[in-house]
Amino acid sequence: MVYRLAYQFAGNHYDAEDIAQDVFIKVFRSLDRFRYDAQLTSWLYRIVMNACIDHKRRHAPAGWAPFTEDAELRMANTPEERPGPEEQAYGGQLGEVLEAEVARLPPGQRLVFTMRHHEGLKLTEIADALGLAEGTVKRQLHAAVHRLRAALTRARVTAGGPA
Amino acid sequence: MINCAVDVDLYFYGELDGAARARVEAHLRDCAACRQRLDDLHAIRQALADRPVVDAPPTGDWSGFMRRLESACAAAEPAARPAYSAAGSSAPSVDAAARPSGPRTAARAVAGVAAMLTIAALGVYLAMRARESAPAARPVVRVAAAARPAAAAADPLREATAEHLERSKLVVLGLTALDPRQTRAADWQYERQLAGTLLDDTRLYRQAAQQRGMADVARVMRDLETVLIETSMSDSTDREALARVQRLIAKRDLVMKMQLAATN
Numbered sequence: 077m078v079y080r081l082a083y084q085f086a087g088n089h090y091d092a093e094d095i096a097q098d099v100f101i102k103v104f105r106s107l108d109r110f111r112y113d114a115q116l117t118s119w120l121y122r123i124v125m126n127a128c129i130d131h132k133r134r135h136a137p138a139g140w141a142p143f144t145e146d147a148e149l150r151m152a153n154t155p156e157e158r159p160g161p162e163e164q165a166y167g168g169q170l171g172e173v174l175e176a177e178v179a180r181l182p183p184g185q186r187l188v189f190t191m192r193h194h195e196g197l198k199l200t201e202i203a204d205a206l207g208l209a210e211g212t213v214k215r216q217l218h219a220a221v222h223r224l225r226a227a228l229t230r231a232r233v234t235a236g237g238p239a
Numbered sequence: 240m241i242n243c244a245v246d247v248d249l250y251f252y253g254e255l256d257g258a259a260r261a262r263v264e265a266h267l268r269d270c271a272a273c274r275q276r277l278d279d280l281h282a283i284r285q286a287l288a289d290r291p292v293v294d295a296p297p298t299g300d301w302s303g304f305m306r307r308l309e310s311a312c313a314a315a316e317p318a319a320r321p322a323y324s325a326a327g328s329s330a331p332s333v334d335a336a337a338r339p340s341g342p343r344t345a346a347r348a349v350a351g352v353a354a355m356l357t358i359a360a361l362g363v364y365l366a367m368r369a370r371e372s373a374p375a376a377r378p379v380v381r382v383a384a385a386a387r388p389a390a391a392a393a394d395p396l397r398e399a400t401a402e403h404l405e406r407s408k409l410v411v412l413g414l415t416a417l418d419p420r421q422t423r424a425a426d427w428q429y430e431r432q433l434a435g436t437l438l439d440d441t442r443l444y445r446q447a448a449q450q451r452g453m454a455d456v457a458r459v460m461r462d463l464e465t466v467l468i469e470t471s472m473s474d475s476t477d478r479e480a481l482a483r484v485q486r487l488i489a490k491r492d493l494v495m496k497m498q499l500a501a502t503n
Binding site for chain 2 (some may be wrong): 083130
């Protein structure tokens with residue numbers, strides 16, 4: 077679960093290994109604070125999510141924050157600097173195009189989308205793990221879905237399918 | 240009045256309660272644009288579901304990752320909390336990084352790395368559970384073998400028991416990770432089966448340890464045996480069974496004891 081999430085967030089093995097390593101070190105350091113009557117997976121999710129954010133923060137410009145209101149606004153408009161689906165082979169698999177778009181999502185959106193779509197966590201669980209208001213998580217999810225939907229439409233148009 | 244786009248998303252992800260859900264369903268009957276939004280979400284789900292799941296380093300080779308993790312653990316060890324005390328009590332809940340580092344001993348380093356690798360094995364185990372692959376095919380066994388503490392290598396019996404404890408952690412940690420309120424019998428079928436297969440070996444190791452005067456190993460094997468019996472004999476229809484096993488694990492402090500026994 078740790079590696080899968082790290083890879084989905086990072087989009088490459090190099091960073092995924094970095095994040096997974098951070099997670100295991102954090103788990104080790106905080107193992108004495110884990111209550112054995114608590115859900116281990118929820119606890120791990122929280123650590124993985126924070127490790128993803130920390131990893132991004134380390135490689136981002138000073139002052140970067142994933143979930144402030146300003147960052148939220150920026151996220152809605154500013155994609156990550158990665159090759160977009162337009163630069164990929166549209167004739168290829170739709171899944172590849174969408175996966176590339178997920179990788180281009182701003183980190184906050186990507187994290188929320190991954191946790192909800194791939195891991196199946198409820199929005200309340202994500203909000204709780206990230207220490208965010210549920211409304212913020214909803215907006216992040218909606219923004220992510222909006223962009224994926226747009227990518228889907230573009231891909232269909234390019235492929236000559238139904239728009 | 241509904242916010243179409245947002246509510247269709249929430250509807251798709253099952254985040255709406257009954258009344259809101261009914262409102263969206265009624266709206267969907269009249270709104271072609273929202274039906275298209277919903278269809279798009281299904282298409283996105285289908286397309287992403289067809290992509291391969293990446294939950295391991297390339298070619299499934301964890302050895303490089305484990306080596307780097309060992310190095311990172313060794314480097315992090317002075318700042319980390321000490322390994323579990325002999326009494327098995329937890330360290331105070333203070334931030335490890337803020338705590339003055341004590342003298343670094345080889346034993347503590349080994350214990351720290353072993354604990355870390357156990358956690359790594361648990362991560363791999365959770366990934367394996369999610370994939371529902373056959374027990375024999377699970378690469379976690381390779382990870383567990385790589386995680387075997389160097390200290391155990393000096394004595395063949397201790398080495399064998401350490402390996403057995405690593406395998407048994409799959410069951411014990413797997414059981415502690417489940418929420419009894421949300422777990423159906425089928426969800427811990429794997430643990431019940433594995434507990435049954437580990438039982439005979441556990442008994443043999445306990446007897447061998449007793450004969451060799453290895454009291455610490457004998458004690459942890461006895462506790463493990465008790466948990467494995469309780470797990471393997473659990474009635475799948477008994478809704479309290481999992482909670483009972485978890486209480487037993489906690490009462491015997493089994494996770495800590497297994498950790499200690501594997502690093503001694």
